[in-house]
Amino acid sequence: MTRQVCLWVPNWPLAAAISEGLIDPEAPAVVHDARGVRALSPAAGRRGVRRGMRRRAAVATCPELVVVADDPAREARVFETVLTGLDEVIALPVIIRPGLVIADARGPARHCGGEWELAEALTGAVVRASGAEAHVGIAEGTLAAILAARSQGVVPADQTAQFLAAQPMTALSAVTSSARLARDLEELIELCDRFGIRTLADFLALPRAAVATRFGTTGITAYDLARGHDVVMPHASSERAEVGAGREYDPPLATSEAAAFAARSLAEELADRLTGRSCTHLLVTARTTTGTSHERTWVVAGADGGGRLTPAAMTDRVRWQLDAWLTRRGKDAPDGELSYLELRAQGVGSGDDRGTPLWGRGDDRERVDRALARLQSLAGISRVNVLVEQGGRDPRSRVAVLPAVAPHDGLRPVAGSWPGALLGPAPTVLLETTVTIQLFDSRGEPIAVPPAHRGWLPAPASYRLNEALPAIPPQGAVVQWAGPWPLLERWWEGLPERCYLQLVIADGPPLLVVGARGTWRIEGHYD
Template identity: 35%
Template sequence: MQAPTRSLVLWFPDWPITAFAREASSPPRDDAPVAVFANNVVVACSAVARAHGVRRGQRRRDAQALCPTLVVIAADPVRDARVFGPVVARIEDHAPGVQVVRPGLCALRARGPARYYGGEAEAARTLIDLLTADGFFGVRASVADGIFTAGHAARAASSDEPVRVVPPGDAASFLAPLSVAALDDDEMASLLARLGVHTLGAFAAMPVERVLERFGPRGARLHALAGGRDSRPVEPRIPPPELHRDVAFEPPLDLADQVAFGVRVAAEEFIARLGAQNLVCTELRVVLSGERGERSERVWLHPGSFDAAAVVDRVRWQLAEDGQGIFGSGVAGVHIAPEAVDDAAHHSKGLFGAGPDERVHHALSRVQAMLGHRGVVTPTIGGGRWLAERQVLVPWGDRAVTAKDRTRPWPGSLPDPLPATVYPEPRLVEVTDIAGAPVTVGERDALSAPPAVLVTGEQRRRILEWAGPWPISERGWDPLRRRRAHRFQVVDADGGAWLLVVEEGEWRAEGRYD
């Protein structure tokens, strides 16, 4: 078996909380108890939350019972990895060869940094000082034989002494008092506990032949870890290519056309770098920086893939939409970076030329480039209770996501299928009973009589079938904006199906099923 490699590990405690705070527009206060949940189970919590008794593995209701003011955050592994990427790149600037074990934990071979900085402990302290200067407080570091031992040594470090060095050959004695739960294998830890083996030292003392017979190669692997014989070498990641581009303006520019002209070369280089990696950009992040520290950041989508002209257009549109109210001074810099990329082979032209969809896309994109971002829009269905407010126009190329998300609960909203014709303003109609008297709805949703006739304009339609009423109640707490209405579906003698609404005794047609 290969001898363990001296490994330097950097551990960022409670990284999911740090990642959320780095990206959130309004991060929680430092003294607020925070916990990250996955499937209603705590996966990470802040020191303040731990002081209230919150622990990893607790259910949400138990954690909130212990700490009613707990700030709840949903787990997001993508966010954790995205925020950790620049941190790893920063470490690589001073100590290359970093392996990302998981977001918030990375390792590198200790030999090179120790020689450069004058010792293992000195190298670890130098990296901690570097990260502290970048705003990452509380980072722990350790050096030991193997990544497994070094990882647990980092957790054993304290805020007073954030660096823990386990001398060569002492890995087994360091790990011996730790619980078998440190193996991060719940099934094996439970089985060993039932056998009376509660520490890594006791597990390591078992004969390797018996462990192999009883638990197989997996057990033998965990047995080696418990004994400090971590044979895994540090596998440095391959740094991703730098695809982003930054443009600085000195002096700052005031006109959008000047800024767009200034980023044209950068946009061409940006697309060329993607092309060299056989990639295309489908989502683009544009960050505009003002002379006085103002900032405008937005992610732009594209129905196909961006070219240089489309990148320049997005910069111009962002200045037109956001910059006017944000920048009281000139634009000092522009940052463009790919938010999402795709294989270029998926966007290559067909053998026999572009299809109709692609021709439509090019035509709409050219019109949009001339008229602006909101010059070409497409209809989509949003959330809401009333049909007219559910019709949302989305700029061409944007994702069909609105402020009123369809996935949110909308009590009283109409389920599918929806009417094909929706009137922007509901049309006034009359609904009467067989005797010609208006049909009304009482306080207990009871009808005065069955609907028999529908009057639309000068036409009288006999109602064959009807269903309802379905009540809609909005803003009952607001005396000025409260609404209470009832919906009906009716079918007339001509085969037409209508969606009707009665509110305060007045009947209106909200839509029609064509």
């Protein structure tokens, strides 16, 4: 184990928003993502808002609440001012996430005259550089150092095991370096709680091999953290070497958008060289036309839910870092344009030393990520969209089209109650543009769209399309039908009353039909 120093800025997402003038420090405010409240101001806490609350519940609790969407790029950009202060005291800090940094404590402690003196020097340097109030902790191993920072203390080396053993399982969430790893750890902690495993001592009582078999990379990472191992700090050795990719740019890159595009290409090259192997850290090195160099090390172990470093995970971190450098350079000390960029994966291993999850390795997810990365390199990072599931009452509202760089912004929660929702299964195909259809009863009379409050209509016996639609005959018999399901929502926004039907036709796929404003339209069809 290595003696490590951790610097933690509480509520960093909120502090970054305040720094950029988006929030009044005295106002009740929160930073919110698709899952819930990530950070909140003291004023919001006094009014009953709590971390993890959904946006609607938080606003209902405090109507005057200021809600700001989370922005990883903003958090990384502003955090560079904190790192500038750190550079005065320690060398080569490792960024777990914006707001949380760790480094080797032995050399800096000797230079400052002791560990308490080191902690005091770090907090003073950060205040001078950024004005942020930081907490510093020193201990053996990654998790112990981070938890020591939470209590602003120094844990003696011979007390590390006892210090960690008494911690609850929820303490593991303090080390998360990405939203995906946070979700994986949350699931692990919840499952352990069901089996009565509530402290790190209980968790360590399990055999490591059994943890690897049942929980894969997430379980082993948690197990090593609980044992006090150096999960975050990079180690240079023959077993865990480095793999890199770098490139000179002529003409130099003048904007963060151009630099981000270049980073995507380098990320793909590095990912190809890492095929079949895992790594723990990403070292980003940039050099300007005047010869000035910038370096930052980011934790990437677990960024994709495992140990593999995907192009998407690399590009995100490089984009955040380049944005921070270019923004700071423009304000403080212009020193040329970006002429060289290098990405280096540190702590490279075989990729098989973390165990196999019970549910497999997720190769399909990796193929999807590679295809997405390729499309972004061709069309541009911000021009590629993805389909994401969200909450809603009808099939069309349950699918959102969002940029791939931020696929979880502004989504309605899938979980929870949606009264009046159309029951499954959902159509296999949703038409991009709905097609009008006429319905007739057994006497050949047209069937009108019923009002939502009535919810009754005669049995459809036949249909006729007003527009051509592949694989569906222009007219024919209705063999079976189900419904109607009336839906009335958000009338204050002008959303019309709707009525849904499921039709089984004689010579085509089953149809989902919706009636609104007096017209029946085909919404989609089933396989």
